[in-house]
Amino acid sequence: MDRFNLRHLAMAVALSTSMGTAFAATDNDFVDNAAAGGIAEIETSRLALEKSQSADIKAFANMMITDHSKANDELAAIAKKNDIEVPDTTTLVKQAKEKILEVRDESFDAAYANNQVMAHEETIKLFEKQANTVTDDKTKGATELKGFAQKMLPDLKKHLEMAKKLQAAHPST
Numbered sequence: 001m002d003r004f005n006l007r008h009l010a011m012a013v014a015l016s017t018s019m020g021t022a023f024a025a026t027d028n029d030f031v032d033n034a035a036a037g038g039i040a041e042i043e044t045s046r047l048a049l050e051k052s053q054s055a056d057i058k059a060f061a062n063m064m065i066t067d068h069s070k071a072n073d074e075l076a077a078i079a080k081k082n083d084i085e086v087p088d089t090t091t092l093v094k095q096a097k098e099k100i101l102e103v104r105d106e107s108f109d110a111a112y113a114n115n116q117v118m119a120h121e122e123t124i125k126l127f128e129k130q131a132n133t134v135t136d137d138k139t140k141g142a143t144e145l146k147g148f149a150q151k152m153l154p155d156l157k158k159h160l161e162m163a164k165k166l167q168a169a170h171p172s173t
Contacts, residue, residue, distance in 0.1 A: 027145050030130045031079050032087050037123050038072040039092040051108045082141030109170040116163035124156050
């Protein structure tokens with residue numbers, strides 16, 4: 001495996017494996033996974049603003065920061081209202097940064113674009129599962145979390161399509 005693939009793998013791990021994309025078994029799992037994924041999106045996008053020289057990458061990164069910050073705030077409000085614990089943001093940010101620091105400038109744009117495609121595909125699966133769950137009104141926040149997932153899916157799918165365009169514009173070498 002060459003150095004680029006190792007760096008790409010390190011970045012992919014930050015968003016997909018170690019950042020909690022195991023599929024929701026409970027509402028708490030969904031909150032944990034969605035919050036972790038959102039924070040990872042924000043942190044990798046902040047890194048993209050620092051490392052990329054490409055206008056399209058930076059525009060996409062700014063959109064990711066705005067959209068995922070708003071979504072995380074909404075998710076946190078739903079969780080708080082329903083006494084569902086939200087993961088510690090500081091810990092998640094630290095984990096995300098540790099996983100992505102190995103990415104180097106020369107291949108960053110391609111790695112970022114590829115990772116955004118993979119991360120959004122996983123996130124869509126997570127949100128589709130939550131959106132299609134049968135809710136029991138006795139479960140705290142289940143109906144609201146299902147509604148949140150349904151509401152966010154169109155934006156996530158739009159992000160995936162945009163990420164695929166970035167991937168085509170910034171192919172791996």
